[in-house]
Amino acid sequence: MIQIEKLTGMAFLAFPKLKNLLTAELVDRFSYGEIVEAATVSGMSFTPFGASSWYGDLLYCPDFDSSLFEEAGLSLPYFAATCMEEPVLIHFGSIGEAAAALKEIQRNWAGYQFQLFRRASLIQEKLPYINLKTRTFPAEIPSSSMGLYTLLDEKTMIASAKTNSPLPCGYITFEEDHENPPSRAYLKLQESLSLFHTYFGADFPKEGDKCFEAGACPGGWTWVLRQLGSDVLAVDRAELAPSLMNDPKVKFMAHDAFTLKPEEICSILNCEKLDWLLSDVICYPARLLQWIKSWLDSKMAKNIICTIKMQGAIDWVLISEFSKIPNSKIVHLNYNKHELTIMIHNETSKNAMF
DSSP states (O other), X not given: OOEEEEOSSEEEEEOTTOHHHXXXXXXXXXXXXXXXXXXXXXXXXXXXXXSOEEETTEXXXXXXXXXXXXXXXXXXXXXXXXXXXXXXXXXXXXXXXXXXXXXXXXXXXXXXXXXXXXXXXXXXXXXXXXXXXXXXXXOOOOSSOOEEEEEEETTEEEEESOXXXXXXXXXXXXOOOSSSSSSTTHHHHHXXXXXXHHHXXXXXXXXXXXXXXXXXXXXXXXXXXXXXXXXXXXXXXXXXXXXXXXXXXXXXXXXXXXXXXXXXXXXXXXXXXXXXXXXXXXXXXXHHHHHHHHHHHHTOEEEEEEEEEOOSSOOHHHHHHHHTSTTEXXXXXXXXXXXXXXXXXOSOXXXXXX
C-alpha cells in the first residue's frame, strides 16, 4: 500500500565529493546550526523531525525554513547540485507501487542513490524516459524542474517534485575529447554555455560572433569558441596551445587582460559590442567584480561568463554583491571545484527562464 507523508524542511544534494563545501555554505552563509553526519548504510532509520542527517550525498534538514532566506533575498545553496524544496516520504510495497506513486505526482523523475542500486534501477525503468546519459555538446537542457527521489530502504523513499534544477540530480556530464582541447577547462565552458542557453534563452556562440577571453592560456575556452565558429581575442601573459596560436580566427595578445579598456578590445575585434566576454582567470574575486562592473558600465558586452575563483574561505558578503548584478545568475558547475560561475545576459530573449 502506498502512503505519502509530507515532510518539513528541505533536502540538499551535494555535488560529488563536495559535501564539505555544502556544509560550510549552510553554516557560514545561512547561519544554519550543527549538521550531523549519519552513517550511510542499508536499513538506516529515518527521523522526519530529528537532526539534520546525511544519506550518502543527500542532506535532509527538517528544520530548514526556506522563508528565511527568501525574505533575505538569498538564493538556494550554490554548492547543492539540486534542492528538494517540498520533500515527502513515500512508503510503498513493491517496485511497481514506487513508480506509480512518483508518476501520480508528476512525469519527470531522476533518482540519486547511495544504496539499493539495483532496486532503484528497476524503479527508474518503470518511469517515463528522461536522458540520464553523458551528453554531447552543444546540449539542449529542458527548462522544467526535474524531480528527485532517493531510496532510504527497500520500501521507503524521500522525494520532491519541486527542485531548483532541470537536470537529473542537478548536474550534467559531457562526452570528453581527450585529444584536441588544450586543457580540461573546456568542459566548464561547455556546461556554462548549455546552462546559459537554458536560463536566458540565448543562442550559443556562433560563426562570426566576437568573443574576448581574459586569461586564456592554454586555451580551453578559446578552443570551445572556435569549435562553434566564433572569432576570439585571447589575452594572457603566456601563449596558447600551438594549434590555437596558428588559428587565423584567434588573435592573441600578451597582456594583463584586466588592464585593457572595453573600447580597446572592441576596436581590436572591429565591433561595437562584444557577443561574449569570458574569464576563467585566477584573480581575487573583488578585482573580478570591479572588472565586470566596468564592462557593464561600458555597455559593450552582450553576454558575460566568468569564474569566481575563491581565495581561501568564501566571502559571502562579496558573493552577494555579484548576485545583485541585474540579469545575472550564479551557479556552481559540475566541472567547478572551489569556485562559482557568474552568467550575465544583457539582451532580452524570448525563452528565458527568468
